[in-house]
Amino acid sequence: MGDPDGGRARSLIGESVLRLEDRPLLVGEGRFLADVSFPDELHLRVVRSDTAHGLLRGVDLGEVREAEGVVAAWSAEEVAHLGAIEFRMTGFDELRPHCQRVLAAERVRYVGDPVAVVIAEDAYLAEDAAELAFVDVEPLEPVLEAWSPEAIAPLTLEHEHGDVEAAFAGAHRVVELEAAVGRHSGIPLETRGLLARPVDGDGQQGNRVELYGIAKVPHYNCATIAAMLDLAPGQVVGREGHVGGGFGIRGELYPEDLLVTYAALKLGRPVKWVEDRREHLLAANHSRDQSYRVRAAVDGAGVVQALDAEFFCDQGGYVRTHGATVPNLSVALLPGPYLVPAYRVRGHIRLTNKTPAGTYRAPGRFESTFVRERLMDAVATACGLDPAEVRRRNLIPPEAMPFDRGVSTLSTPVVYDSGDYARLLERLLDHIGYGSLRESLAERRAAGEMVGLGIGMFVEKSGLGPFDDVRVRRTEGGGVEVVTGAASVGQGMETVIAQICAEVLGVDYGDVTVRHGQTDMIGRGMGAFASRVTVMTGVAVYLAATELAATGRPADATFNADHMTYPYGAHAAVVSVDADTGGVTVERYVVAYDVGRAVNPMLCEGQIIGGVAQGVGGALLELFSYDADGQPLATSFMDYLMPTAAEQPQVEVLLSEDAPSPLNPLGLKGAGEGGTNACGAAIAAAIDDAIGRPGAVTALPATPESVRSLIRGAVTRRLPRPPEVKQADRADLRTHLSICPRAPL
């Protein structure tokens, strides 16, 4: 392992030190968006469509403007010049016509689609006044299934390598299945929000605007807002505060961000918007919602020689900042840790009348892992092999590393940088005592219980580039200051960055102050997403601190990376099922995860355990469902069910460092998403085992009702056979992908 500390006895890198972030939170100094206030601030309320699909005949704000405390009220006309919100990632021209404008004009496309804003003296008056808006919509039939022939079909992602046809022609057997993951998303406990405050700059009054509540990608968002408002990049300043959870969805650029900033500049007063929970469940990015049909060509030894997959991705009403990121990741990572010499996939992006979708922790992987691992279980059943054995036979061996998958994602070729997948699997199996555990579960089943074990394996991705900058200097009084364009979404990045810096400089990590998310402190920055910060910012700070140590002078460093790193993992779940109710209890949950090198094992474990909570939610509980009119049914925490402490299993984490990344001097890989990735897969397999019906669970979440009907012998078929899709404008994945087309590099 690339050891920067040479002969030093004890390395800070690798120590589970306490989080620097915790003190302010524990002593009541947390400053989340809602905590920030300025005198004279105004409050914005969004008027949203309550029709899923319809022609917008007009928005009458007459009464609204007369209402007490109202300062301004606008519909699409007033903000038409702001345009539509562009892609931050994975943009395709075919998707561009479906970008969301800041306020809907002509047509509404989902319940929650913003149609007007009201700005008033306080949040109560704003909400009162917003009720007076008359939104004239002529309803149209909503489209609620991605495979519906009525769904707008802008783009199909395709990829093929190896001789798929030949593999199927010569297959010993072909194993097929259909499987689907329901619509759910990251639900940060701090809802979205923004406070825009005009300030003086360059000697001019109100020449700049500061944004509080900005998160995840502050530089990108500020630059994009500036461009959309016709301002110079430096005129919009990001002031990242504490952030109560990101998970992919928070911090993307949304219509509200533009509206709030525009309102503040137009009205010359601070304008604040704090999303309420109902809005959040209607308006912030949803995710998942992919339906697959897959088949495997299997040889006589149970080795998959080819994988042929088609899936539908329910994008909702618009394409937001992530462009085709999620289906693109599904395409790239569906084959996972297995050799799969030939692979063909078609991923259809479809627009429906639901909330627009984007990334959520392990985007495209929670879904594709579920499907792939269901397929491996089906192969095991078909071949009469043990599920662990079938995986062993298919895993990419360590000597094949680095392993070129022959596919790209996020503008980078997928080349697994390092890994010993079989070793990790054996570690997991040893830990749970695979053989004896299976026996004891069989005994319990013989005694009448419904209990079972499931495993799932996967390859994650992390450390997305292309760059990160860091500036390091010593401050008066013996401290060290690190300035970075990365962001904190609560994941502990300050601690990890401080650990790496302190390790190099030989100081206490508590003496290191990490400044992030302040766009006027550093020229550019990539923010925090895709499990990238520990790798990218971590290595950049390592380089800068090394230079500072050598020269004694403040140092800048940039770490560039055009490849991602690929951590990998294996999950095991033991569940018990209540035969009468279909209720599932996760009795035991184990995650083995190789992160190359753990800067702070405690934080890695925390990431994994939190990730499992979200994975368990997606596997068993969380679902954005809609009625036949496209009305969302899960619009509060009464109906959108996240696991509580009572449902969350005690997670056993086996953190491993077998395979440091060769792509960076510290060997780092990210730890953010491995806890979530295979939860659906492992829990589904465990339910099958418990109820004695291999392959029964093909849809998530596995609700008690669905499990009960499986116990009663029902067969589920998720996808009505869709018509064969003819796609005129097929896009070749490899030539089309562009990362951050508008990133301010």
Added chain:
Amino acid sequence: MKPARFAYTAPDTTEGTLDALDRFGDEAKVLSGGQSLVPMMNFRLARPEVIVDIGRVGGLDGMSAANGTLTLGARVIHARLEAPAVTTPDGRSEPLGGVLGSLLPAVARFVGHLPIRVRGTFGGSIAHADPAAEWCILARTLDAEMVALRRGGERAIAAADFFETVFTTALAPEELLAAVRLPILGDDWRTGFCEFSRRAGDFAVVAAMTAVRLVPATGAIAEARIGVGGVAGVPVRLGGAEATLLGEVPSADLHAAAAAVAAGEVDPVGDLHGSAAYRRDLVRAMVARALAQGAGSLR
């Protein structure tokens, strides 16, 4: 999620409360623990013009047992029923024993989460009349009596008449629910309570309470009550299933037979958390389990 504008008054006395309710009529809403009303107001599903907060009114949170009746003041919080204690005529507090002394805590732990149980009240739950609320099921199963006060008057309303439909009771806008009277079940009663919810602390998808009185000499069932929630606009009693039990000695087969009748007797409507068929299926399971819990023989 900010409530619409409302006026607020917090009388110190029952009389003051009744005056306020009389004056404002259906413009007013009583605020007790606020654990149902406040969320409804924040969603603007409830828009009372006047809130009459009864949190300062003395004398509404007593628990006493006399003449075969347990009287629970409307402001008794759920948490107190996890370890119920009654005030004796001479002012002492003593744990509530007997069948109710075990039943109430067994049910209370299913009501929401601790923070909700320390604010939310027994009377608030009854007045709110969620058809899956544990206390409403209990009130209906045990034939509780609701004591309603209005300016210059008092009446007792039987549970069968009290719950009208979802969130709707026989209470008039001018009336305050002051207390609920439960029959103290003798030691020859056996009770059970079982519910299925999606997560700990959620409202039940289906919940069932059973109470049977056994003839000491024979062990046969002399009286039977089965109440379920989550299957209709109000908690319902299942007369057919109750009848199957009468005169029989409890056994697994008998319970299964009664549960099957129970499942056939309900006519649920499905929602997000369970279709009609699934709820019917759950009725069978919950009734059978509740009966099994209460199957212990007499001492």
